[in-house]
Amino acid sequence: DVQMTQSPSYLAASPGESVSISCKASKSISNNLAWYQEKPGKANKLLIHSGSTLQSGTPSRFSGSGSGTDFTLTIRSLEFEDFAVYYCQHYNENPWTFGGGTKLELK
Amino acid sequence: EVQLQESGPGLVKPSQSLSLTCSVTGYSVTSNYWGWIRKFPGNKMEWIGHITYSGSTVYNPSLKSRISITRDTSKNKFFLQLNSVTTEDTATYYCARPNYGGRFDYWGQGVMVTVSS
Numbered sequence: 001d002v003q004m005t006q007s008p009s010y011l012a013a014s015p016g017e018s019v020s021i022s023c024k025a026s027k028s029i030s031n032n033l034a035w036y037q038e039k040p041g042k043a044n045k046l047l048i049h050s051g052s053t054l055q056s057g058t059p060s061r062f063s064g065s066g067s068g069t070d071f072t073l074t075i076r077s078l079e080f081e082d083f084a085v086y087y088c089q090h091y092n093e094n095p096w097t098f099g100g101g102t103k104l105e106l107k
Numbered sequence: 108e109v110q111l112q113e114s115g116p117g118l119v120k121p122s123q124s125l126s127l128t129c130s131v132t133g134y135s136v137t138s139n140y141w142g143w144i145r146k147f148p149g150n151k152m153e154w155i156g157h158i159t160y161s162g163s164t165v166y167n168p169s170l171k172s173r174i175s176i177t178r179d180t181s182k183n184k185f186f187l188q189l190n191s192v193t194t195e196d197t198a199t200y201y202c203a204r205p206n207y208g209g210r211f212d213y214w215g216q217g218v219m220v221t222v223s224s
Contacts, residue, residue: 032208032209034209034210034211036211041216042216043111043213043214043215043216044201044203044211044214045214046210046211046212049207049210049212050210055212085150087152089152089154089209089210089211091205091208091209091210094165094167094168095154095167095168095169096154096205096209097153097154098151098152098153098154100150100151101150101152
């Protein structure tokens with residue numbers, strides 16, 4: 001199985017700041033990577049797919065980069081609504097696997 | 108808009124079977140793929156498997172011997188059955204739509220299932 005290592009596990013920031021979350025695959029997954037946002041009481045939201053393509057409706061302050069084994073989710077100019085848990089997931093081969101999650105907390 | 112809603116018992120006894128239903132509105136289960144994911148306490152997420160628009164299935168090899176995903180096209184629902192459960196199957200179970208090769212673009216809100224005697 002492809003192991004997805006996400007870091008950091010926790011991240012504290014303030015509105016207006018920029019943050020980055022890393023996701024590393026144990027072998028190349030091309031660009032078959034998605035990023036999700038999880039918030040209590042809401043359905044998980046697909047933010048980015050194909051490594052760097054914004055899903056329809058995702059604000060432009062979100063961006064994704066990387067291919068192969070190293071990927072990054074960047075959120076610029078954080079807004080209050082961005083404080084949530086973020087997951088990466090590869091879909092390059094069976095089984096699809098997820099990163100361990102990053103909790104973005106308000107500083 | 109596509110909406111998914113999970114339902115099923117919140118408590119299952121060890122060695123029994125876990126059965127969950129996902130009700131889909133706004134899209135036909137005969138179009139696209141439909142799948143299940145679970146999140147364990149501690150937040151580890153695991154893809155369980157999915158059913159395709161034709162009714163064929165793809166399962167996580169780690170669960171393949173214990174799971175079955177089926178659908179009822181007349182009710183626009185699909186189902187998960189997980190057999191011989193143990194306490195390690197305690198998790199929040201989500202149904203979701205894997206689109207364009209495997210990105211989940213619509214999710215249900217999840218149903219918490221506890222395996223305990």
